[in-house]
Every structure is written in C-alpha cells, then in structure tokens.
Amino acid sequence: DAKTTQPPSMDCAEGRAANLPCNHSTISGNEYVYWYRQIHSQGPQYIIHGLKNNETNEMASLIITEDRKSSTLILPHATLRDTAVYYCIVARNTGGFKTIFGAGTRLFVKA
Amino acid sequence: DAGVIQSPRHEVTEMGQEVTLRCKPISGHDYLFWYRQTMMRGLELLIYFNNNVPIDDSGMPEDRFSAKMPNASFSTLKIQPSEPRDSAVYFCASSLLKDTQYFGPGTRLTVL
Numbered sequence: 001d002a003k004t005t006q007p008p009s010m011d012c013a014e015g016r017a018a019n020l021p022c023n024h025s026t027i028s029g030n031e032y033v034y035w036y037r038q039i040h041s042q043g044p045q046y047i048i049h050g051l052k053n054n055e056t057n058e059m060a061s062l063i064i065t066e067d068r069k070s071s072t073l074i075l076p077h078a079t080l081r082d083t084a085v086y087y088c089i090v091a092r093n094t095g096g097f098k099t100i101f102g103a104g105t106r107l108f109v110k111a
Numbered sequence: 112d113a114g115v116i117q118s119p120r121h122e123v124t125e126m127g128q129e130v131t132l133r134c135k136p137i138s139g140h141d142y143l144f145w146y147r148q149t150m151m152r153g154l155e156l157l158i159y160f161n162n163n164v165p166i167d168d169s170g171m172p173e174d175r176f177s178a179k180m181p182n183a184s185f186s187t188l189k190i191q192p193s194e195p196r197d198s199a200v201y202f203c204a205s206s207l208l209k210d211t212q213y214f215g216p217g218t219r220l221t222v223l
Binding site for chain 1: 115144146153154155156202204211212213214215216217
C-alpha cells in the first residue's frame with residue numbers, strides 16, 4: 001500500500017477552517033484516501049474517505065487533486081475539541097490490504 | 112450498538128507472565144483488526160481477520176504473540192511470555208466489508 005507524507009504539526013484558531021494536507025504520490029488507481037483522527041488516549045476515529053471526487057460529510061470535507069497525488073482535509077469551523085492527531089491513509093478496499101498509519105499531523109486548535 | 116468493546120482497559124503484569132487481551136467487535140462486522148501503539152513506532156497493524164479467519168499476520172512481532180477469533184463476536188490477542196518491550200496500548204477495530212474501521216478504547220499494557 002502507498003505511503004503518505006503529512007506535516008508533523010499545525011495550529012489553527014478556533015472558529016477558523018483547518019486545512020490539513022497529505023501527499024500520496026505513489027497512490028494506485030484502486031486505492032482510496034482515508035482520514036482518521038485520534039484524540040488523546042482514545043482509539044482512532046474515522047472522519048471521511050474518497051477515491052477521486054471531493055467528499056463532504058457532517059465532520060469534514062476531503063479535496064483530492066485531479067492527479068490524486070495529494071489531498072486536503074478541511075475542518076470548516078475548528079473547535080477546541082478538534083485538537084487531535086490526524087492520520088491520512090491510502091488503502092484498497094478490495095482484496096488483501098494493510099492499513100498503514102504514519103505519524104500523522106498533530107493539530108492544535110487555539111482559543 | 113455499544114461499539115467495539117475491549118477488556119481489560121488496563122493491565123499490569125510482570126515479565127514472563129501470560130497476557131490475554133480481549134475484543135468484542137461490532138455485531139455484523141466481518142473484519143477484525145488488532146493494532147499496537149507506542150510512542151516510538153506509532154500505530155502498527157498486527158493482524159486482521161475476515162469472517163473469523165486470519166488473513167494477514169505479518170505484523171505480529173514474534174512467536175510470543177498469537178491471536179484467535181473462535182467466533183464472530185470474540186477475539187483474543189495473547190502474549191506468552193510477556194516482556195517489558197511489549198508495553199503499549201493495544202487497539203482492536205472492526206469493519207464491514209473493509210470499509211470504515213471502528214476502534215475500541217484500547218488496552219494499556221504495562222509489563223514490569
């Protein structure tokens with residue numbers, strides 16, 4: 001499965017949009033982009049995933065570039081409770097696969 | 112649904128002892144995953160099952176680790192004998208058709 005590259009940390013002001021980038025230049029055509037987050041001491045929590053098109057749900061939006069080599073997770077109105085480590089993962093959802101979590105991005109939302 | 116349930120939440124044991132971690136996946140999910148998280152190595156996939164059958168155990172660190180899934184509602188991860196370097200948080204996760212994974216609260220293992 002493809003590896004991803006994320007900045008180690010980012011800051012965001014409360015109420016502003018948080019834009020978390022992810023590079024996955026070796027992604028294969030059948031691999032999805034998944035985002036999870038882990039709030040301190042808890043298990044990782046699914047946020048959103050996509051293949052080619054941009055996706056939006058009640059938590060976030062996912063923007064995938066046309067060449068699929070990078071993506072951005074957008075939290076439209078960050079709150080203090082969004083402070084967490086955010087993981088970008090690429091994986092197939094058919095056949096055998098491994099979910100490889102990198103180091104992620106530690107997002108600090110500040111009042 | 113109660114979500115993924117793990118027990119115990121905390122375990123402290125001495126080196127050389129056997130440790131058994133337990134997981135109850137979400138009802139109806141057909142995939143179950145075991146992960147280990149440490150500060151040094153991050154979150155690592157150890158093994159995953161599909162319909163109670165182990166599919167990929169290449170992440171299991173060594174023969175001291177074993178995992179079983181006797182039925183669709185229960186899985187165990189056993190370490191025998193345990194060593195201090197096994198100290199970590201162990202997460203269980205389940206999913207339906209390898210889609211979104213739902214994680215349990217984790218078991219924090221300390222081996223003295």
